[in-house]
Amino acid sequence: xxxxxxxxxxxxxxxxxxxxxxxxxxxxxxxxxxxxxxxxxxxxxxxxxxxxxxxxxxxxxxxxxxxxxxxxxxxxxxxxxxxxxxxxxxxxxxxxxxxxxxxxxxxxxxxxxxxxxxxxxxxxxxxxxxxxxxxxxxxxxxxxxxxxxxxxxxxxxxxxxxxxxxxxxxxxxxxxxxxxxxxxxxxxxxxxxxxxxxxxxxxxxxxxxxxxxxxxxxxxxxxxxxxxxxxxxxxxxxxxxxxxxxxxxxxxxxxxxxxxxxxxxxxxxxxxxxxxxxxxxxxxxxxxxxxxxxxxxxxxxxxxxxxxxxxxxxxxxxxxxxxxxxxxxxxxxxxxxxxxxxxxxxxxxxxxxxxxxxxxxxxxxxxxxxxxxxxxxxxxxxxxxxxxxxxxxxxxxxxxxxxxxxxxxxxxxxxxxxxxxxxxxxxxx
Numbered sequence: 001x002x003x004x005x006x007x008x009x010x011x012x013x014x015x016x017x018x019x020x021x022x023x024x025x026x027x028x029x030x031x032x033x034x035x036x037x038x039x040x041x042x043x044x045x046x047x048x049x050x051x052x053x054x055x056x057x058x059x060x061x062x063x064x065x066x067x068x069x070x071x072x073x074x075x076x077x078x079x080x081x082x083x084x085x086x087x088x089x090x091x092x093x094x095x096x097x098x099x100x101x102x103x104x105x106x107x108x109x110x111x112x113x114x115x116x117x118x119x120x121x122x123x124x125x126x127x128x129x130x131x132x133x134x135x136x137x138x139x140x141x142x143x144x145x146x147x148x149x150x151x152x153x154x155x156x157x158x159x160x161x162x163x164x165x166x167x168x169x170x171x172x173x174x175x176x177x178x179x180x181x182x183x184x185x186x187x188x189x190x191x192x193x194x195x196x197x198x199x200x201x202x203x204x205x206x207x208x209x210x211x212x213x214x215x216x217x218x219x220x221x222x223x224x225x226x227x228x229x230x231x232x233x234x235x236x237x238x239x240x241x242x243x244x245x246x247x248x249x250x251x252x253x254x255x256x257x258x259x260x261x262x263x264x265x266x267x268x269x270x271x272x273x274x275x276x277x278x279x280x281x282x283x284x285x286x287x288x289x290x291x292x293x294x295x296x297x298x299x300x301x302x303x304x305x306x307x308x309x310x311x312x313x314x315x316x317x318x319x320x321x322x323x324x325x326x327x328x329x330x331x332x333x334x335x336x337x338x339x340x341x342x343x344x345x346x347x348x349x350x351x352x353x354x355x356x357x358x359x360x361x362x363x364x365x366x367x368x369x370x371x372x373x374x375x376x377x378x379x380x381x382x383x384x385x386x387x388x389x390x391x392x393x394x395x396x397x398x399x400x401x402x403x404x405x406x407x408x409x410x411x412x413x414x415x416x417x418x419x420x421x422x423x424x425x426x427x428x429x
Contacts, residue, residue, distance in 0.1 A: 003424065007417045013061055016062045016406075028396050030391060032388075034388065035108060035110030035111070035389070036389035038389070043062050046063055069351070074389055082319060083115065085383060086111050086381070090344060090377060091342040093340070097127035099356055100355060107358065115149055119150050120147065121149065132339045133147070138335050140339050147325075156309065158272055162304075165290070165302040165304070167300055168210050169295075170295055179209065181237045181238070188209035189210055191207050191208065194304040194306055204228050204263075208222045209221045210299070218244070218246075230270065231264070241274065243276065244256070245278060251296075252287065252293065252294075253293065254282050256278050321380040321382070323372055323373040325340065341371070342373045345361065
């Protein structure tokens with residue numbers, strides 16, 4: 001090998017190790033960058049030519065053949081924000097907007113999200129998180145779009161149905177007098193109360209009184225204070241609904257009927273219909289045991305539900321492992337608001353780094369395969385957490401020393417070759 005070739009070979013080593021030092025320094029600089037993935041410098045050797053003779057097989061130094069991304073999972077860091085998201089497993093969050101002068105979809109492992117003034121979920125650079133919206137019933141739609149948390153308020157919904165599950169004591173005696181709504185306590189055996197809502201979202205406590213009429217036969221009467229009814233008298237109970245219950249000899253609900261159920265709450269829509277359900281009766285194909293029963297044990301209320309609610313606004317959101325976002329409202333309601341989309345790729349090594357914690361797809365990576373978290377090999381979403389950088393500082397320092405030594409050694413090669421070249425020139429003189 002000539003002295004000049006030795007100089008060139010040493011120069012390639014200097015260049016390769018210098019570039020490798022840059023890779024390591026980038027890793028160290030991003031040791032605390034959320035979602036960062038460390039890079040590895042890949043060296044390649046070079047030969048003088050592609051011939052088959054021994055002389056042409058002499059090495060011509062090294063070069064940095066490429067920089068590979070290491071996709072190992074970073075540790076998860078718990079935070080106090082429910083909009084901070086981390087992926088446990090494979091996949092990427094999808095954000096849309098403009099970054100470094102380029103517009104479109106970008107892919108990221110950094111889940112530092114928040115809501116902007118318009119309710120969109122955005123990252124620290126105001127790129128909008130992509131996902132699947134939900135309709136008014138909370139059903140997830142299949143169209144990918146900017147993920148927006150809405151509605152932020154729920155309008156009042158009037159009660160349309162009440163379901164009561166009580167046990168009326170089979171040993172009760174028939175009251176001496178027929179049921180009297182103005183004196184319900186003395187003309188019934190057992191009361192059960194539930195709050196219902198009118199069209200304005202006002203709550204009204206309805207008390208249902210049960211009075212025994214025969215061995216296995218009962219009546220029920222739903223009563224509210226007259227002050228809450230248009231035309232009613234304050235302090236005088238108003239009966240808005242009534243019906244009958246019949247039980248089998250083993251205490252199961254055989255038949256239920258409703259005679260009437262109409263309510264004109266003050267200031268609200270008149271003629272509100274409320275269906276009262278006491279369980280799956282035998283005549284309706286049920287067991288007669290999942291709601292109201294007639295066993296020889298003290299009367300008690302086991303369940304009382306209704307489907308109305310007052311107006312409410314969002315107080316917070318929960319994000320499930322599947323990426324489904326549920327809004328929690330001040331009126332106690334929960335509503336599915338959307339689902340975070342997660343992208344997977346046939347070859348993550350083909351992604352191109354774009355800075356700002358972002359990657360873009362290339363021909364080598366293939367098209368982004370969109371879907372929900374925890375499906376199709378995609379990782380699960382962890383709410384209230386962030387994925388830390390996967391950089392190991394100790395390992396980076398070891399690599400740093402190795403590349404530094406390589407740089408120094410190649411410098412020595414160049415220095416030695418230069419001294420030999422100088423001696424050669426002096427010999428000629």
